[in-house]
Amino acid sequence: MKIIISILLCALLAYAVGIYGNLPWWSFVVTNLIVAIVVPQKSFHSFLIGFLSIGLLWAGLAIGIDQGNHHILSTKVATILPLKGSYISLLVLTSFVGALLGGLASLTGSFIKMK
Amino acid sequence: MRLLPFLASAVVTIGLVSLLNTQLSIGPTKSPKLGYFLSPQHGFWKNAEKINTNFDANLVAGELKGNVDVYIDDRLVPHIYADHDEDAYFVQGYLHAKFRLWQMDFQTRVASGRLSEIAGADKLSIDRFFRRLGMVYGAEQTEVKINETNPVMKATVDAYTAGVNAYMKQLAPEDLPFEFKLMNYEPELWTPKKTYLFLMFMSYDLTGRSAALDLQLTNTRDFLGYDLFNKLYTNTQDSLDPIIPKGTVYQKPSIVPIKPANSDTNYLMHKNTLAYLTQPSPEAPDKNNGSNNWAVAGSKTKSGRPILCSDPHLGLNLPSLWYEVQITTPTHSTYGASFPGSPAVIIGFNDSLAWGVTNAGRDVLDYYELKFKDSSQNEYWFNGEWKSVTKRKEVIKVKDSADVVEEIAMTYWGPAMFDAHYQNPQSKGRNLAVKWTAFTPSSGVEAFYQLNRAKNYDDYIHAISLWTCPGQNFVLATKSGDIAIKQQGAFVARWERQGDFIMPGQDSTYDWQGIIPNNENPTIKNPIRGFVSSANQKPTDASYPYYLGTASYFPLYRGISVNKHLANMNQITAQDMQALQTNNDNVFAATARPALMKYVQLDKLSPDAKRMVAEMTNWNLVNEEHAKGITVFKIIWDSVAQAVWGDELAGSDLALTKPDDFVLLDQMLKDSNWSIADDIRTKDKVENFKDQVTLGVENATLKLLELEKENKLEWALFKATRVLHLTKIPALSRMNLPIGGGMNIINATTENHGPSWRMIVHLTDEIEAYGLYPGGQSGNPGSPYYDSFVDYWAAGKYYRLLFLSKENLIKNERTKWHIQFKTAS
Numbered sequence: 004m005k006i007i008i009s010i011l012l013c014a015l016l017a018y019a020v021g022i023y024g025n026l027p028w029w030s031f032v033v034t035n036l037i038v039a040i041v042v043p044q045k046s047f048h049s050f051l052i053g054f055l056s057i058g059l060l061w062a063g064l065a066i067g068i069d070q071g072n073h074h075i076l077s078t079k080v081a082t083i084l085p086l087k088g089s090y091i092s093l094l095v096l097t098s099f100v101g102a103l104l105g106g107l108a109s110l111t112g113s114f115i116k117m118k
Numbered sequence: 119m120r121l122l123p124f125l126a127s128a129v130v131t132i133g134l135v136s137l138l139n140t141q142l143s144i145g146p147t148k149s150p151k152l153g154y155f156l157s158p159q160h161g162f163w164k165n166a167e168k169i170n171t172n173f174d175a176n177l178v179a180g181e182l183k184g185n186v187d188v189y190i191d192d193r194l195v196p197h198i199y200a201d202h203d204e205d206a207y208f209v210q211g212y213l214h215a216k217f218r219l220w221q222m223d224f225q226t227r228v229a230s231g232r233l234s235e236i237a238g239a240d241k242l243s244i245d246r247f248f249r250r251l252g253m254v255y256g257a258e259q260t261e262v263k264i265n266e267t268n269p270v271m272k273a274t275v276d277a278y279t280a281g282v283n284a285y286m287k288q289l290a291p292e293d294l295p296f297e298f299k300l301m302n303y304e305p306e307l308w309t310p311k312k313t314y315l316f317l318m319f320m321s322y323d324l325t326g327r328s329a330a331l332d333l334q335l336t337n338t339r340d341f342l343g344y345d346l347f348n349k350l351y352t353n354t355q356d357s358l359d360p361i362i363p364k365g366t367v368y369q370k371p372s373i374v375p376i377k378p379a380n381s382d383t384n385y386l387m388h389k390n391t392l393a394y395l396t397q398p399s400p401e402a403p404d405k406n407n408g409s410n411n412w413a414v415a416g417s418k419t420k421s422g423r424p425i426l427c428s429d430p431h432l433g434l435n436l437p438s439l440w441y442e443v444q445i446t447t448p449t450h451s452t453y454g455a456s457f458p459g460s461p462a463v464i465i466g467f468n469d470s471l472a473w474g475v476t477n478a479g480r481d482v483l484d485y486y487e488l489k490f491k492d493s494s495q496n497e498y499w500f501n502g503e504w505k506s507v508t509k510r511k512e513v514i515k516v517k518d519s520a521d522v523v524e525e526i527a528m529t530y531w532g533p534a535m536f537d538a539h540y541q542n543p544q545s546k547g548r549n550l551a552v553k554w555t556a557f558t559p560s561s562g563v564e565a566f567y568q569l570n571r572a573k574n575y576d577d578y579i580h581a582i583s584l585w586t587c588p589g590q591n592f593v594l595a596t597k598s599g600d601i602a603i604k605q606q607g608a609f610v611a612r613w614e615r616q617g618d619f620i621m622p623g624q625d626s627t628y629d630w631q632g633i634i635p636n637n638e639n640p641t642i643k644n645p646i647r648g649f650v651s652s653a654n655q656k657p658t659d660a661s662y663p664y665y666l667g668t669a670s671y672f673p674l675y676r677g678i679s680v681n682k683h684l685a686n687m688n689q690i691t692a693q694d695m696q697a698l699q700t701n702n703d704n705v706f707a708a709t710a711r712p713a714l715m716k717y718v719q720l721d722k723l724s725p726d727a728k729r730m731v732a733e734m735t736n737w738n739l740v741n742e743e744h745a746k747g748i749t750v751f752k753i754i755w756d757s758v759a760q761a762v763w764g765d766e767l768a769g770s771d772l773a774l775t776k777p778d779d780f781v782l783l784d785q786m787l788k789d790s791n792w793s794i795a796d797d798i799r800t801k802d803k804v805e806n807f808k809d810q811v812t813l814g815v816e817n818a819t820l821k822l823l824e825l826e827k828e829n830k831l832e833w834a835l836f837k838a839t840r841v842l843h844l845t846k847i848p849a850l851s852r853m854n855l856p857i858g859g860g861m862n863i864i865n866a867t868t869e870n871h872g873p874s875w876r877m878i879v880h881l882t883d884e885i886e887a888y889g890l891y892p893g894g895q896s897g898n899p900g901s902p903y904y905d906s907f908v909d910y911w912a913a914g915k916y917y918r919l920l921f922l923s924k925e926n927l928i929k930n931e932r933t934k935w936h937i938q939f940k941t942a943s
Contacts, residue, residue: 083850
C-alpha cells in the first residue's frame, strides 16, 4: 500500500513540476528524492517506486499524445534518433529514460534516511 | 545515512542528468539534449499536434487599432478581416509566427550568415560567404531607405514585426517549434531588418547565380581562349520565342552604353595566369530557378473573361516558402501566397485583378578586380590615385568556439568579397569587389503592397515601377479585360558582354553606364494573339537596344512549349489551364531526338545499345511518371554532349561551366561538320557528329544497363523528386514523389526543384481561383497540416480557393475556426 502511495505521490509531483516549462525537465529528480526521504523505503523498493512512477507517467503522457497525433511525429522522430521509424520503440525509450532517472533519484534519496 | 551508497547513487544520478542534458556529437551534427527532447512535458511530444485540434481563440493585443476577425478554412488558410490596414499586417505577422516561426528564424539566419551561431564551425563557410557577399549590408541599405523616406512601408513592416513578436512573447518554452528543440536553440524577437534580410535572400536566390557564374565563365574563357569560348557559349539562340513577340519595334534607347576602347585586349581576350588558393564555396542558387506565367484574354476563353496562371519554380522545401492568406480591409481584399517573413501577398489576386511573377534572369551582379596598395588592404588604386577603403566588421559567432571576424574593405564598387583572407578555387587569388543592384537602397517591398491594392492596368504599372531587385516578369489580367506582361527591375544598361566576366576595376572605365529607365523595360499589353506569357526566356529578340546578358541565364524550351500550346488553344476554361500548368510535353526532346537519330550509326551499335535506342524512339515525348524513354533520352543526350565537348573542357583544375544544351542542338541541326565535334585528343582522326553520337549512345548504354538493374529506368524513380525539410533531414522531408515533368517541361519538376506554388485565376465577376503548393500551412512536422498538399500537388490536382466577403465566408461550410483579436481597451 505504502509503495503504491509513494508511486502516486512521485508521479503527481513530477507531473506538477513539469507543467511549468520554465522549470528544468529534470525537476522530477528533486521531487522523487524528497519523496524518498519523507516516505522511507528499502533501497530496492525506493528504486522501484522511482522507476515505475516516472516510467508510467512518461509512458502515459506520451501514449496519450501519440494516440491523438496518429503517430505522425513519433514516426518521424523514431527515424531521426534512429529507431527504424518504430513509434513503439520511441515510447519505450521515452518511458525508460524517465524511469531510469526517476529510479536513481529515489534510490539516492533512500540512502539518506536508511539507518 | 549510508554514505558510500548515497555518494555512488548521487554521482550516477547527477551524471545521467548531465549526460541527458548535453548535446552529443554524432559525426558533424549534434544530438538534441535527449532527456529534454524526450520529456513528454517539455520536449518533442508537446509538438505532436492533436489530429482534430481546435484552432479557435480569443486574443487581446494592445497594439491593434481595432478588432480583427480571422476565419480559418479546412485547409488551414486564414482569412483576415480587419478595419485597419496595419492591423491586418499585425495579424499576418502573428499567424506567420504561429505556424512558421522556426522557418522564419532559420531563413533569416542563413541570409545574415548566422548559422554557425547555432550549428557550430561546420557552417562557417556558408556564413562567411553570405557576410562577404554583403547580404547584411544590403538589408541595412533597404532599412535606412524605408525608415527615412517611406512612412507607409515603415508602419506596415513595424506592424508586421509587432504581430510576430506578440506571438513570441506569449509562447511558453514547452511550445517552442520542434526544430528549436531538435537543434537546441531559442528564437529571438523579430525586427524589421529580418524582413529585409529575408527579401535580400530572395534577391540572392534569384539573381545570385552570377556570383558563381561570372567566375566560372571567366575561368572557362581563360582556359579556352575567347574565340573558342564564344563558339561554345554563344548568345545566339536560333529557336528563341521571346516574351515580347519577335518583330516588335523598340523605341530609341535613352542610354547608349559605350564599349571601352581596348576592351578587346583588356577585357574580352584577357587571359589570367594567377595561381589560386582553395576554400570551399557554398552551393550557388539553382540554375533551374525560374517559373511560368501567362494570361489569356477573353477572346480566347469560354467565359469571355481573362484567365491568369502563375507557377514560380523554386527549391521545393518543407516548410514551404509560401503561406496562403486572404487579407481584407476597407482599402482592399486580396488573396494569394505570402512569404513568412514579409507582409502582404506576393503572388495572388484581389477583387479587380490578378498578378504573377517569373524570374527575369538578367545579370545584375558583377565583379571588379581591385589592386590594393599593400597587405593592410587600406587603400586601392582607382582613377589614378590610391583611395582609402572603409572597413566593415562582420562578427560571426560560432557555437562552442571563438568568434570569427570578417573585415571587409568597402570600395567604390561595393564590398571586396574576395581578397587575401577569402579565396575559393574560382576566384583564383584575386581581389574582387561585388557590384550588385541588391545593394541599391530601394523600397521595392512597396511594389507588392501596391499590387495588393491595384485596381487596373495603370495601378499595376505604377506598383511594379517601384520594383528593383530581383528583376521579374510581372503578368497581369484584370476583370475589365486587360492582359499585360512587363519585365521590371533595375537592369543595367550594358554593352555587349559587359559583366559576363570579371571586369577591370582600377578605374571607372568599366563601370555601369546607367540603369535602363522603367519605360524602356520590355512591356506588352493586350496583344492581338490574345495571350501574354513568360518562362524565363530572353524577354526580346536582338532588336531590343540593350544587351541582356549571357544566354546561360535564359532557358529556351519551356517558353516555346507554353506559347505553342497557348496559340493553339481556344474556348479556354480554368480546367484547361490546370492541364497546361501540369503539362509534361518535352519540346526539347521533340527536336533533339530526330537530331540524334540523324547521326547515330545504328549498324555500329551493340545489341543493348540498339535496344535502348528503340526504347527512346518508341517514347511518346511526354515526361510521364512511368515513362522509360525520357530517362534513356536524357542519359544519351548528356553522354553525347560529354563526347562532343568533354575533350575541350578536360584538363582544367578550375571550376568551369558547361555549355548550354541549345548550343549543341542548334549546331546538330544546321552543321554536320561542326569543328567542336572533333575529339582534339585523337591527333590522327577527325571525328564528326556521327562518331560522337554513336559513341555517346554506347557510353550511355553502360549507365542505362546499371539503372535497369536497379529498376530505376522509370522517370519518377530515376528523378526521385523530393520536398526537402530546410535541414535536409530525410525523416522530415517527402522523398521519391510519384511525379513526371522535368527540365524544359512546363511542369518543371526536377529532383528538388519545381512549381512551388501553382495558381490559376479566372477573372469572372465572382473570381474563380485554384491553387496549391507542395507543402502545408503548418510548419510543424508534428501537424497533419505539415505536408497536407503534397500528394495532391504531385498528382496535378488543385484546390478551389475560398475568396469571399466576411458574411459569405462565415456561412461557408469549409470555414472551420475563428480567431478573434481584440484591442486592449
